[in-house]
Amino acid sequence: MSATPRQHGGANRQTLFSRRNGLAWAVLAIALLANLTSWLYLQQREHLAAQRQFDLLANEVSQAIDKRMNDHEQILLGAAGLFDASQQVERREWRTYYRRLDLAAHYPGIQGVGYAQLLQPEEVAAYEAGVRAEGFPNFRLHPPGPRPQYSSIHFLEPLTGRNLAAFGYDMLSEPTRRAAMLLAAGSGETRVTARVTLLQETHGKVQAGLLMYVPVYHPDRPLDSPEQRLAALRGIVYSPYRMDDLMAGILGEQAPQLDFAIYDGARPQAEALLFSTREGEARRAPEFTKQLQLALYGQRWTLTFASLPAFEASYQNAGPLVLLGLGVSLLLFVLASLLTLRREQAEALARKMTEQIRRNSEALRQSEERQRLVLKGSNDGWWDIDLQAGSLFASPRAWEMLGYPPDERPQPIMRWLKLVLPADLNALQDSLSQAVEAGDESFSRETSMQHRDGQEVPVLLRGYIQSDAQGRLQRLSGTMLDLSERKRIERLKSEFVSTVSHELRTPLTSIAGSLGLVNGGAIGKVPPLMAQMLQIAQQNCQRLSHLINDLLDMEKLAAGKMTFDLLTQPLKPLIEEALAANQAYAQQHGVSFSLDQPGDMWVRVDAARLQQVLANYLSNAVKFSPRGARVQLHSELRGSRVRVSVSDRGPGIPEAFRARIFQKFAQADGSDRREQAGTGLGLAISKELIERMDGSVGFHSVPGEGATFWFELPLIEMQAALPPHEAHSSGPRLLVVEDEPSIVHLLQTMLGHAGYRVDCVFSEAQAQLRLGQQRYAAMTLDLRLSDGHGLALIREIRANPETRAMPILVISAYCDEGRKLLDDDGTVTWLEKPFDTEQLLDTLDRCLSGFPHDRRRAPDDHDTAR
Template sequence: MPLLLALLVLLVSLVVTFSAWSSAERNAQAQLLETFDYRTRDMAVSISRRMAVYEQVLRGARGYLRGSVEVGQREWEEYYRTLRLDQSFPGLEALGIAAIVPSAGPAARALATSVTRIEPFSGRNLRAVGFDMYGEPVRRAAMERARDTGLAALSGKVVLVQEGKAGQQAGVLMYLPVYRAGQLTGTVEQRRAAIAGWVYSPFRMDDLMRGLGGAHSTDLDIDIHDGEPGNDASLLYRSGQVRAARLRASAQIVPGGRTWTITMRSSAALEHSLDTARPRLVAITGIGLGLLLSIVVWLLASERRRALQLAQGMTLELRQSHDQVAAEQHRIKVILEHAPDAFVALDARGRITDWNAQASRLFGWSAAQAIGRDAAELLPEEGRAAFRTGFDDFAVHGHCPLLGAPNELTVLDSQGRPIPAELTVAVLPIGQGYGATAFVRDIRQRKETEARELQRQQGLVDARQALARAQKLEAVGKLTGGVAHDFNNILHIISANVQLMLRADGANRKRLLSILDAVERGSKLAGQLLAFARRQPLHPLEVHVDGLLDRMDSLVQRAAGDAITLERRVPPDLWPVLVDPNQLENVLLNLVINARDAMDGSGRIVLALSNVHVDGDALLAAGDYVTVAVADSGHGMPLDVMERAFEPFFTTKPEGKGTGLGLSMAHGFARQSGGDIRLASEPGKGTTVTLYLPRHMAAREVHAT
């Protein structure tokens, strides 16, 4: 009996040892598979992210060009060196410009290109200068796709012009179209008509991939094919020799609108990292303990007391093992309860089974309220049917598109309020089916930050554009003022001499009067130019604009015409301003006449006055202002006309219908008076011209005009 008992104990020990060894072996295999899955996902994301970064480099270069491929070699070199592209973006072979050039010769094509700029302008990149990439089918297909879509386009596999006879690598090129400034690009035909060239970057695939692996670059053997894997003709990159690997995975990315298939195999180095020591230790320990236990049982079988002691010892070990399991479960619970993201676990029916404290804070349900609910209640109503259908399929097969990388979606709290969130889902095997675990991160603050940053960037763009227009008008004003001043001096000389001649000789009086009339018109033109240049003599007085409009009422009504409805909006307690009243009358009259002409004889003109406080911007100092807005219901202005509206002699009226100095004079008067003028218009919806006149803080005069 002692021998049979010892053999039975040994058999049980071997069974337990085999079970523990199998579990350890499965854990080691699972750990290797988990490491491989992480490496493959990380590699695919790294390649996709790197290509997206290079696309942003091209977008930055296109923004620098601002609608023209005509850039000097020195400026292009300075741009490349300032951004340190060769140091900040490893794998970027070069940054170049392919411009459209005239095609000559009997076999001339409809379109030809030439590489006009490339940096770094040295070494093998010199071979690309002047190369017509549009003449090669693979490159042309990518260039046409970029031109027609307005997006970055990646070419198929090519041999770069930079390659020599030795050490050739497979190459690809990424193109981004450059459209001429001011051209419409809303349709394919408009984009084809507006194309001026391309900014592009060539990539040598071995150089591109060299910096992506990092510390774990030896864990994977990688093949990259252009499109679906085929023969060597589609092979872009291969990191090592093809071998029979334990693990294998594939992923597809779409850089620049072109599909790349990435085939990844576990390398020998990764497979050698498989933990075989632990299963071996478990097996050796289990067999040794089984033999020892069998010997002990055989020796002590005849002594009940010693057998009881042995049983107590085994009981203590089992209790310790149970305590360890309980402690591990408690540790996992503490980790989940203090996790920064909400944790939700679902069974195979889509019901909530686990719910941490962060989930309660995010969704507003306690764990007792949430557990047992259908997870579809966390989603908006329009997405619940699709979730139930997809989860039923997932519960059977264990696959869904949300597995792995984080995904953004909208969830609902207990009050039905939408919350933008980031979801990371993992499979949870449950019996014969599959459940899921999910970490849900609240990204409301991140979304708000992104929206504020977008608004800030748009504000910077608007400010830069306004400053550029002001600088342009300032330069034109200086030139115009100088010319008008000299012209006015000449007119004074002519006028004085004509008047002297009129006194001395009356025979040619009619001709002299004609000359004098022309001189007066030239003097008026010079005065308008001086007004635009802000060099006209002003006699500022304290003016109440509402009283000024009352006195001008009949004049303004005659200028507008009987078919025009004239409406005034004047607030109470309007602030006074310090301006030249005569010049202000001229400006208002010109604005009303422009509004009348924009409506083809019928419509409505609104004169609106208001007190405003301006915090300050690129062209207007902070302070209090009185605004005078002249709004019409005419045909409005397109953007290109608005950008030139304040330039002298620019007009959209027919020849002989205007000098083009009305708005430019108003602009010069407003700026010379310490204010500004703003233009708002939309085709088909009318135009509003707003004068900003600084508030006058002096005591109100009884005779103020």
């Protein structure tokens, strides 16, 4: 007879609760115990993490309030400075100052910026009459009533809306305000009132209020004691705050993650409540609470914080894991029960699961260990800057690099910025701004920071940029690498190269000189085969000499030891000289030059260094051009800069090499069998030289169609058409000699609008050239020029019969010195810098008064041209 289903169910129940199934029950108990232990551990970890985050949020709120109040103090100190700098500040000036602050955009939540004037009883009537005369016919000082001393809110911007109720209010009439005002006046420091109700509470919800005061004193009165300061008090600069509006401005639109309240005083009392994020009575006990004290300008605030349900829920993630663990536990129990009779398979399964857990734990441990060792092995420090909170975290290694003890507490960003050398700070900020504007997610910059002992520490800062949807910078995180050892090695390498290069020059000079004498026949005729070999040796001596010179130039540029003799001079002769100097080298390679004649353009350069750049460009173009090709040299204007380009018809620049083309020792063909010899330093040196002359370099190339290398320099002067206001002028022609471009532009504008025709030059040499080509009604002259002294030019002009009678107006900051050195006989007119248009034209009129040509009529160009 077969067993019924009821009999099978009874057997299963007996088996489930039998001793034979003890292993399954043991597995269930162990799994539940492990699940309970894990749940307790996760609960503890979540609680600790939530506590840290809660403390961080509370500190951020406290720091934000403290920082904003400090910023508001700076606004009032600036307003007090306005009174210190002026005997009388007008209402229009006060309104202009307020509008320039743009407080609604930069510091939302501030009710306004005002000034309360101190008055004696006998001054009140005259004061009220004066304010009414300003356009306020209904003005009166309030509240009325006799008092030993009065104050009146004289300025308050914006003078609209709620602020109209406070206009003319005597804050000394109210005890709380009076106490804070007298404390500020007696101490000479900023003070904040206790909780008050502002006069601005004219409608809507009444908010708690407070006021910040900065005293303003009469000038030239002693301020050494509280009594003297009270006696010298002129008025009070102040700002009123409605606390709800102020906190909304400080916290912004971010939803608070915790409840907090601000109380006036050392204890949280309901009657001293200034601000609270809670609405109504609290109906639950928060899991996290914190109380902070904040000392602000003579007042102590108590800040209480409490966690919100949403905040607490965000850290209560153990529940799903517990349910999962319970499910796993029950599954294990079922499996163990099903496999009771197959103990070996169950044990194997348990061993497999235990091994998997062990491997996962070991993998996690190894991953954390690898991350720790990577940071330790790389010798990098890490840092994190939260720009919204204004806080900085740095690793112990980062502080160790700078000689400071480890400090993992949040630090103000300014502490970090103060460690960056001032000379590098602007460059670092510019580099970061450019990366943000370009939309980059990372940046890398070498800079120098100040060690605790005063030494300079070169570091490499690399970081990740976090921005919001509008592209505003929010957070920076990255690493810091100490470059001291690398810089030391680079310095040793540079010194080694310099020493070796200098030591090679002496024997190389002897070898080259000896070869030159032998090849020149100084010791007799040389056999043809030997002459060929000696010629090869001499050519390679020259190559080695060029290499040594390039190495020395790079060393000087890197060390900042290369000097530049910058002079304002025409560009055209420099280009023609470079072509002539490289003509023989071009003929040797069967290449010709083509020059697009530049205009009469003047630049401020070191002629020898510019020749070196042109020689590098031209020799490269010749070297890579096929025989019979033509190398083109071209110059053109690009706005306020002049570009000089050298184009060849060679193979062009490979795409893979373009990023390194201006780097040291860079060559497109780096093999030992490359067709064109060279050091790879020429373009790197050219780039450094042009940049030291305020220029820039670049290139463009199409593979197989040649390459064009160019450099740009600031344009100092170019002969062009006269400005529109001079094009049809018939006034006298003047020559302006001045080496400062801004002054040249100023004189050209002033004189051009007055009806003169103006030619401008920047040096003594240019002035001599113009005076030899054109007759001028008069000349203005600066004494100190880039290539000489103006007195020498005056003596030369007076010695020339054709220019002796030309009036000269000296415009300089050294007129007294010039008069003594020139032994002035009255033929030169002097005008001290600075000057205005009226002074210039009146002085020029006197200068021209003895000249036969009238100011309104110029000499005939047909008669005066030479």
